[in-house]
Amino acid sequence: MAITVDMSWVFDYVGCIAVIGLLYFVLVGVWRLHLSPISHTPGPRLAAMTWAYEFYYDAVLGGKYTFKIIDLHRQYGPVVRINPDEVHVGDPDFYSVLYGAPDRRRQKWKIYTKQFCADESTLSTIDHDRHKLRRAAMEPYFSKLSVRRLQHVIEERVDALLDRFQRLQKESLNPRQPIDLKYPFSAFTNDVINEYAFARCDHLVEDPSFGKAITDNLLVQTRYGKWNRHIDVILKLVKILPESISRRVIPGMDNLLKTSRDMHAQIYKIKASGNTAKWKDGVDRATVFHELMASNTLPHFEKTLQRLTQEAQTIQRCGILTTSRVLTLATLHLLYRPSALRRLRLELIAAMPDPHVTVPLGELEQLPYLRAVVREALRLSAGTNERLTRVCPDEDLIYYDSASGKEYVIPAGAALSMTTYKTVMDPELFPDPGCFYPERWLEDGRVQRRQPPRQCHVLEKYLTVFGGGTRQCLGLDLAYAEIYLVIAKLFRVWGNGDEDDNERPLGEVGVIRLVETTPRGCQLASDSLTPFPYRVSDEIQVIFEAYD
Numbered sequence: 137m138a139i140t141v142d143m144s145w146v147f148d149y150v151g152c153i154a155v156i157g158l159l160y161f162v163l164v165g166v167w168r169l170h171l172s173p174i175s176h177t178p179g180p181r182l183a184a185m186t187w188a189y190e191f192y193y194d195a196v197l198g199g200k201y202t203f204k205i206i207d208l209h210r211q212y213g214p215v216v217r218i219n220p221d222e223v224h225v226g227d228p229d230f231y232s233v234l235y236g237a238p239d240r241r242r243q244k245w246k247i248y249t250k251q252f253c254a255d256e257s258t259l260s261t262i263d264h265d266r267h268k269l270r271r272a273a274m275e276p277y278f279s280k281l282s283v284r285r286l287q288h289v290i291e292e293r294v295d296a297l298l299d300r301f302q303r304l305q306k307e308s309l310n311p312r313q314p315i316d317l318k319y320p321f322s323a324f325t326n327d328v329i330n331e332y333a334f335a336r337c338d339h340l341v342e343d344p345s346f347g348k349a350i351t352d353n354l355l356v357q358t359r360y361g362k363w364n365r366h367i368d369v370i371l372k373l374v375k376i377l378p379e380s381i382s383r384r385v386i387p388g389m390d391n392l393l394k395t396s397r398d399m400h401a402q403i404y405k406i407k408a409s410g411n412t413a414k415w416k417d418g419v420d421r422a423t424v425f426h427e428l429m430a431s432n433t434l435p436h437f438e439k440t441l442q443r444l445t446q447e448a449q450t451i452q453r454c455g456i457l458t459t460s461r462v463l464t465l466a467t468l469h470l471l472y473r474p475s476a477l478r479r480l481r482l483e484l485i486a487a488m489p490d491p492h493v494t495v496p497l498g499e500l501e502q503l504p505y506l507r508a509v510v511r512e513a514l515r516l517s518a519g520t521n522e523r524l525t526r527v528c529p530d531e532d533l534i535y536y537d538s539a540s541g542k543e544y545v546i547p548a549g550a551a552l553s554m555t556t557y558k559t560v561m562d563p564e565l566f567p568d569p570g571c572f573y574p575e576r577w578l579e580d581g582r583v584q585r586r587q588p589p590r591q592c593h594v595l596e597k598y599l600t601v602f603g604g605g606t607r608q609c610l611g612l613d614l615a616y617a618e619i620y621l622v623i624a625k626l627f628r629v630w631g632n633g634d635e636d637d638n639e640r641p642l643g644e645v646g647v648i649r650l651v652e653t654t655p656r657g658c659q660l661a662s663d664s665l666t667p668f669p670y671r672v673s674d675e676i677q678v679i680f681e682a683y684d
């Protein structure tokens with residue numbers, strides 16, 4: 137006799153769950169489209185209804201949402217809703233309103249900070265007052281004054297880098313083998329941040345591959361930021377797996393964990409030696425963590441090992457690829473535009489007649505063309521090329537669109553963002569935005585003959601690559617110091633083969649040749665917090681030909 141099992145209850149349950157699910161999605165959709173405090177903002181309905189819209193551009197297409205947002209502004213105007221909870225403003229003049237003066241409270245947004253995977257760091261701190269407290273304790277260490285006082289620390293690494301460039305051909309089995317510039321420059325910025333902030337040096341500049349694996353791992357890690365923003369649970373799960381497994385699941389994970397362990401051990405040592413004779417032992421100057429531990433303003437609960445390890449990791453991560461990208465772009469564009477390089481070198485030779493004599497940073501920063509080159513390289517790097525999101529907890533922000541006469545009120549508590557890449561690539565502000573024209577930063581600068589000169593001090597306010605307001609980059613002065621010192625010293629002694637042999641300036645050591653690389657090939661292909669495109673074709677290949 138056949139036994140029949142009544143399965144109808146299973147179908148009843150499934151049907152019930154499906155109806156509840158459908159109802160939930162309908163209600164969420166109605167809320168997002170019609171009832172949410174930002175429902176009046178223009179934008180694609182799909183983006184307003186579901187996160188899948190952004191996820192598609194971020195994850196499926198791979199870092200394309202910034203470019204899509206720029207398109208959306210063309211279609212919908214200066215204010216666009218880009219996901220269920222966030223509004224994006226495309227007007228560069230709104231920057232100071234959004235990021236605010238020091239007395240305006242600005243919070244970060246949880247969904248934005250998830251990508252840093254370091255919730256307790258200053259960078260990820262959501263609350264305005266807590267951020268202020270954490271930042272104030274570190275600020276003196278990264279101030280302009282401190283950076284100038286430690287110029288010799290940075291300069292020692294610049295000299296090591298230049299030394300290495302001179303030896304490259306002799307060290308290589310194939311002297312015609314080009315190198316990808318991002319590796320030596322990332323090795324340099326890595327060494328500097330470790331020396332400057334932690335009084336330790338891994339000597340990546342002297343490493344045969346310039347610490348290639350470490351840079352590659354950092355690049356891979358920047359990609360996880362996007363995924364983590366959407367589905368952070370995956371990384372959380374991977375982190376609790378045994379390391380032998382997690383390193384196989386996620387490439388670059390072993391480096392992330394190793395850095396975290398190293399930092400942890402280093403901070404543990406400092407903490408353990410507090411109030412003992414060993415405090416500051418083994419370092420020739422107090423590190424930022426000695427200062428943080430000793431800080432009277434930072435309460436005890438802010439000095440935990442876990443928090444300070446996250447702080448150390450973000451300082452390191454923030455300072456390496458960003459600055460290295462600017463150095464790489466400056467070198468590429470100067471080699472590609474001989475007239476700009478010639479003008480820069482004339483200025484450097486006059487300012488540094490003996491290339492071995494140290495020129496104070498303050499003097500280098502006053503050289504007009506060098507200053508213009510640094511600004512233009514920063515502009516082309518776009519800093520972090522993703523939007524920076526803020527929440528204004530206690531004021532509505534009002535945007536008035538003069539073209540349409542419309543006023544948009546963005547209510548307190550809503551997530552609001554702007555993208556520096558959009559500003560620095562705006563042809564209205566920077567004609568021919570993809571091209572390298574340091575001249576636009578000179579007082580009477582004009583990019584093309586037919587264009588009227590623009591006042592460069594007017595442009596300065598649009599160079600927002602370091603962010604703005606209370607959350608502006610903490611390492612700004614350190615980054616400037618690295619960029620000025622490398623570009624000045626590098627191009628003081630290396631040319632591009634433009635001069636006759638008998639015109640060679642005193643101290644010139646060789647020629648840098650660009651190999652099969654064009655600025656067009658190196659334009660931004662995908663957005664991420666760290667401005668490096670990932671495609672292999674974006675390598676910037678050069679050969680250093682040292683004179684005998």
Ligand code: HEM
Pocket residue numbers: 258259260271278329450451452454455456458459462518519520524601602603604606607608609610611612614615
């Ligand atoms: C050209 C190089 C650099 C660029 C373009 C850059 C850009 C930025 C930007 C845009 C932010 C704001 C992020 C946000 O609002 O969420 C930021 C924050 C930060 N940067 Fe940089 N950065 C650079 C170099 C450095 C260096 C060398 C350090 C090393 C100390 C550093 C450390 C930090 C830290 C700690 C923060 C968080 C500040 C805070 O939240 O108060 N950056 N950076």
